Amino acid sequence: MTILVTGGAGYIGSHMVLDLLETGEEIVVFDDLSTGFPWLVPQGVTLVEGDIGDKALLSRVIADHQIDAIAHFAAKIVVPDSMSDPLGYYLNNTSKARTLIEAAVEGGVKHFIFSSTAAVYGETREMPVTEESPPAPVSPYGRSKLMVEWMLEDASRAYGLNAMILRYFNVAGADPKGRSGQATPRATHLIKTAAEAATGRRAGMSIFGTDYATPDGTCIRDYIHVSDLARAHVLALDYLRSGGKGTVINCAYGHGSSVREVIDTVKKISGVDFPVSLDDRRPGDPPEIVATGEKIRSLLGWQPRFDHLDTIVTHALAWEQHLKDRTNT
């Protein structure tokens, strides 16, 4: 049994590969290296450089390696970019996913784990979010992912492809052993941005909005450590292979932190008082997105190991320092 990990040279995919390696799994990484890096793929893991829209190549890889499961991470993930280039996002995230699903079905792949997103909930007013909260994405990014969820549900019914849909909340941090982390330039996410500011890789940062109806006026998000998220994928794979029925699962701890809390934590742990400006709200940011975090625990037996903001930030800072040393910037 071999698993195909699309986007395995990227941030979250590479963490799943690291976790899978410890279980002795055979892995093939499939990545176009547009935002991933070959040096994030551990030695000994096969890396196929290719486009998930290339069905002939996918079919060949599935047959040659007797792939029984696919974890599909490869996607474009920048929400504002999806606003300016929706068709690019629908091509990459939706049309090409359709090609991948078709190759999977035709190649007899049984299990499929899909990287979805809390963005499918859009501006839901229901807090905390459960898997039953109605999807109402507001960005092309969220819509491009929700359409794939629907395709997978239909493909499961029609062809028996067993699909687990994992909706990620705010992913952050890095491998505790320092082997992987977020390396994509131009990152916009809060903890990454703050870690860049703390390590001098950017001059400072902004808080987008201080007048939200939250205790300290800044937005609240449910931050999940990337290695805990990776473990959820490994557990989902075990669950599917042992006959569990595919479903939707929110990947989150079930409690949130505000932007100010995050920045204060990064300053405390790094010991660097970097400049922070108070700016206007960023369009489309809901005040609070927090999940219950119950289903992931009860269905998969998931027990987070890094459910602490200090730990997430410590690992994010160590990774940022590593990148800085690597590139001398």
Ligand code: UDP
């Ligand atoms: N944020 C911020 N400054 C930054 C980056 C993000 O104030 O430099 C805020 C953003 O407005 C949101 C929260 O941090 O309220 C989390 O944003 P992020 O982009 O990390 O994730 P999102 O929840 O948008 O997916």
